[in-house]
Amino acid sequence: MITPVIMAGGNGSRLWPLSRELYPKQFLKLQSDMTMLQSTITRLAGLQCTNPQVICNEEHRFIVAEQLRQMGMLAHNIILEPVGRNTAPAIALSALTAVANGQDPLLLVLAADHVIKDENAFRHAIEAAMPFADNGQLVTFGIVATSPETGYGYIKRGQKYEFVSHSVDSGQRESISPAFAVEKFVEKPDIDTARYYIENGDYYWNSGMFLFRASRYLQELKLHRPDILTACQQAIGNLDPDMDFIRVDKMSFMACPDDSIDYAVMEKTSDAVVVPLDAGWCDVGSWSSLWEISEKDEYGNVQRGDVVNHDSRNNYVFAESGLVTTVGIENIVVVQTKDAVLVAAKDKVQEVKHIVNYLKKTERTEYRTHREVYRPWGKYDSVDIGHRYQVKRITVQPGEKLSLQMHHHRAEHWIVVAGTAKVTYGDNIQLVGENQSIYIPVGTIHALENPGKIPMEIIEIQTGAYLGEDDIIRLEDRYGRV
Structure with missing residues (x-):
């Protein structure tokens, strides 16, 4: 049985303004009606897999939980990293969690932000790799290179192995599938070296x-990086139960060294195997790479949303x-969101990071959050803001409830536009229906809940001297945010 381990950390700044620090690319719907995380899980269909373990940042936990819930795969299977420590420690947390539960599955480590067009070939490669993993070897998947890319690391293959695999779809024996010992891992090359790798044919x-x-x-981590293993054992040995999340000990994990699985284990082990993968793989690292893999019209344009192109x-x-x-216009990227617009030459989109760095430096919020912000109970959209007032459209999912809270600096006026709101204010509880409103004075303890079967929407008008999100004093919260 395979346990998918999906790495869903990272901020995805190169796809700004659609990708933000608090809502990065792996949670976006870039190519279909599913997010990249959901597509990563869906392409495993046909393999014998358990529910996936998703490893993510603390700040993204409710986004991941909601996307797993939509797929019926939310089962206390989200590991939270209190700080980023790269892939070697993250995978160690997953392996230690499995072993602590008396299991020793095959771990299939995947990134949540890859695009794979040929899903049958992808599943076939996994099946081809399983005999090696069952035999105690550590398998990596080498992408059959199609161009001299300088943005990727490379794997040089060595001795060839052969074995007979089984078809994922039919269960019948197929032709012999190749695999190779890993001779070495290679850093991102310059363009001339990358061309040599392509001509040579031994590099993926x-x-x-x-x-x-x-x-x-x-075992390999203990042999090559015992310091990482010890820190992760300490972190996983003091778990803090929290709904659907596996929350490790923060101080222990902060003491863990930062290292990738390539450096910590794969470059050092004598049991590394590479299985070739030719499946239309793409690491969506920029708007130009997204253009390359997307369906285009007769003029080479990719368009999403309400778009009209002429000449x-x-x-x-x-x-x-x-x-x-x-x-x-030609060879241009235009990305419009509710609060920002990017216009860039397609061959310059890697420089979007300079825009993001400038926004951070000048303390603007657009690098970090969208105008529309997701919360465990639903979402809110900051429709308008001015001197001493702010207007939000708040959506609360059925059965969900905002924290019991109060504000020192602002009053709130709620107008229900869809559904029914159950409002607690002071010692009172009141149902507020569509086209009705209620006023919450400054300093009043209050809560908002959706008791109905459909999403409840309200227009919230905040007034006061200070309207920041940090003027929320939570007294009770079902999501553990007090």
Whole structure:
């Protein structure tokens, strides 16, 4: 049985303004009606897998929980990293969790932000790798390189192995599938070196995907990086139960060294195997790479949302809210969200990071959050803000409730526009229906709940001298945020 371990950390700043620090690319719907995280899970269909373990940042926990809940796969299977410590410690947490539960599964380590077009080939490669992992070897998947990319690391193959695999779809024996000993891992090359790798034919792109037995990974980690293993054992030995989350000890994990699985284990072990993967793989690292893998119209344009192009070619145009039009442009990326617009030459999109760094430096919020912000109970959209007032559209999912709270600096006026609100204010509880409103004075203890069967929406008007989110004093909260 395989346990998928999905790495869902990272901030995805190169896909700004759609990707933000608190809502990065792995949680976005970039190519289909599913998010990248959900697509990563869905492509495992046909393999014998348990529910996935998702490893994510503390700040993203409710986004991950909601996306797993939508798929019926939320089962106390989210490991929270209090701080980022790279992939070697993160995978160790997953392996230690499995072993602590009396299990020793094959761990299939995947990134949540990869695109794979040929899912049958992907599943076939995993099945081809399983005999090696069952035999105690550590398998990595090497992407069959199609161009001299300087943005990827490479894997050089060595001795060839052969074995007969089984078809994931039919269960019938198929042709012999190759695999190779790993001769070495190679850092990101310059362009001339990358061209040599392509011509040589013995080099694959390093996908960052792995398959191995949980216990074998821990054995290799103990051999090569015992300091990482010890820190992770201490972190996992003092768990804090929290709903659907596995929350490790923060101080122990902060003491853990920062290192990737490549450096910590794969480059040092004598049992590394690479299985070739030719499945239309893409690490969506920029708007130009997203353009390359997306379906285009007859003029080479990719368009998402309400877009009208005229005499325009080879562009990527994304409209989140409202109409976006183009006239006579070529090789341009246009991305419009509710609070920001990016216009960039397609061959310069890697420099978006400079914009994000500037926004951080000048303490603007657009690098970190969208205008629309997701919470465990639903979401809110900051429609308008001015001197001493702010207007939000708040959506509360059925059965969910905001924390019991109060504010020192602002009053709130709620107008229900859909559904029914159950409002606690002071010692009173009141049902407020559509087209009705209620006023919450400054300093009043209050809570908002949706007792109904459909999403409840209200327009909230805040007034006061200070309207920051840190003027929320939580007294009770079902999501553990007090």
